[in-house]
Amino acid sequence: MEEKFAHPELRTPENLVYKRTDLLVDCPLSYCPGCGHGVVHRMLMEVLEEKDIASKTIGVNPVGCSVLAYDFMNIDMLGAAHGRAPALATAIKRLWPDRYVFTYQGDGDLAAIGTAETIHACNRGENFTIIFINNGIYGMTGGQMAPTTLPGMRSSTSPYGRDIDIMGHPLKITELIAQLPGTYYVTRQSVQTPAAVRKTKKALRKAFDLQDEKKGISFVEVVSNCNSGWKMTPVQSNTWMEENMFPAYPLGDIKVNGELVK
Amino acid sequence: MAKIKGDIVVNIERCKGCEVCLAACPFTCIAMSEEVNSKGYHFAMKVNDDCTGCSNCALVCPDGVITVYRAKVTVA
Numbered sequence: 001m002e003e004k005f006a007h008p009e010l011r012t013p014e015n016l017v018y019k020r021t022d023l024l025v026d027c028p029l030s031y032c033p034g035c036g037h038g039v040v041h042r043m044l045m046e047v048l049e050e051k052d053i054a055s056k057t058i059g060v061n062p063v064g065c066s067v068l069a070y071d072f073m074n075i076d077m078l079g080a081a082h083g084r085a086p087a088l089a090t091a092i093k094r095l096w097p098d099r100y101v102f103t104y105q106g107d108g109d110l111a112a113i114g115t116a117e118t119i120h121a122c123n124r125g126e127n128f129t130i131i132f133i134n135n136g137i138y139g140m141t142g143g144q145m146a147p148t149t150l151p152g153m154r155s156s157t158s159p160y161g162r163d164i165d166i167m168g169h170p171l172k173i174t175e176l177i178a179q180l181p182g183t184y185y186v187t188r189q190s191v192q193t194p195a196a197v198r199k200t201k202k203a204l205r206k207a208f209d210l211q212d213e214k215k216g217i218s219f220v221e222v223v224s225n226c227n228s229g230w231k232m233t234p235v236q237s238n239t240w241m242e243e244n245m246f247p248a249y250p251l252g253d254i255k256v257n258g259e260l261v262k
Numbered sequence: 263m264a265k266i267k268g269d270i271v272v273n274i275e276r277c278k279g280c281e282v283c284l285a286a287c288p289f290t291c292i293a294m295s296e297e298v299n300s301k302g303y304h305f306a307m308k309v310n311d312d313c314t315g316c317s318n319c320a321l322v323c324p325d326g327v328i329t330v331y332r333a334k335v336t337v338a
């Protein structure tokens with residue numbers, strides 16, 4: 001195909017300003033077109049590359065769409081049973097305190113089946129990073145309702161919308177764990193715009209920097225889209241997320257240096 | 263006069279046609295192709311000469327398929 005507006009003369013190593021990091025394996029990601037998981041993977045790998053800690057980092061992948069994260073992140077990874085990533089990460093960090101350790105978990109993994117592991121790891125003040133991808137749904141298994149599903153939100157198991165009277169309230173687990181003394185840094189970000197992506201990267205950087213201080217859990221929630229589960233185009237899903245998810249899950253820091261942000 | 267000029271290279275075979283990069287470009291430089299790649303996706307392509315190499319499109323691309331170049335060029 002002829003590229004009409006191409007400028008091959010500009011494509012030199014000195015002029016290179018952005019390319020996919022080599023810490024992402026050179027293979028197609030398994031995610032649906034437009035899914036935020038891919039952006040978070042890339043920002044995470046960029047942070048490890050910039051800190052030059054890839055060989056000293058161990059990740060724990062969840063069960064969920066990102067179960068295959070070990071295929072995409074070119075670092076040491078272990079797969080946990082569904083929801084148990086914080087327990088496995090606890091063992092890894094305690095056995096290898098000089099390693100950087102993180103879990104990467106969806107909302108079904110972290111806030112449903114793994115609620116106990118999440119809360120206790122946070123309460124114990126383990127020294128690893130939790131990356132929490134909240135798309136308000138069980139993406140991998142076909143879009144079932146999750147604890148994080150919004151009131152009135154349709155899913156395959158709440159086809160008429162989540163009815164609070166019958167199905168209970170959404171669980172704001174991030175606000176909940178921020179109350180625990182073992183969490184040191186808790187923030188909520190997103191990745192649907194360039195500015196949001198830059199902020200998420202900064203938050204991830206801070207979370208890994210804090211592992212050196214050994215003051216407890218650094219927790220980065222990323223409110224993300226699941227356009228397949230939400231039955232929308234990727235662009236529609238990002239707008240829907242801004243209009244509906246952000247009011248319920250407001251972006252910004254929740255706890256900094258062990259203090260709740262007022 | 264010196265001017266900042268940018269260029270992007272889209273990995274066409276890896277593009278999933280999600281269109282997320284379109285809205286991220288401040289200069290509407292990107293549109294979707296008429297053709298499709300081997301997976302059947304329309305792919306992102308540059309459609310004007312206004313790119314400054316700001317990298318916004320590359321940052322939001324879920325599949326990380328955009329490479330960005332930027333240079334100062336002299337124009338008459």
Ligand SMILES: Cc1ncc(C[n+]2csc(CCOP(=O)(O)OP(=O)(O)O)c2C)c(N)n1
Pocket residue numbers: 063064065066082105106107108109110113133135137138139140141146226
């Ligand atoms: C013990 C166990 N129970 C249930 C499942 C089925 N299962 C697989 S992924 C998943 C939920 C994934 O949702 P989430 O963590 O939000 O990840 P997403 O796919 O949305 O990123 C469930 C219930 C399983 N694999 N193992």
Ligand code: SF4
Pocket residue numbers: 030031032035036037065135139140225226227228229
């Ligand atoms: S099902 Fe949802 S979370 Fe899973 S890859 Fe597709 S869009 Fe992403």
Ligand code: SF4
Pocket residue numbers: 268269270286287288289290291292312313314315316317318319320330
């Ligand atoms: S680098 Fe910036 S100006 Fe160029 S196409 Fe991408 S978003 Fe548009």
Ligand code: SF4
Pocket residue numbers: 034272276277278279280281282283284305306322323324325326327328
């Ligand atoms: S954001 Fe990436 S995958 Fe989506 S259309 Fe643009 S280049 Fe293709």
Ligand SMILES: [Mg+2]
Pocket residue numbers: 106107108133134135136137138139146
């Ligand atoms: Mg989910």
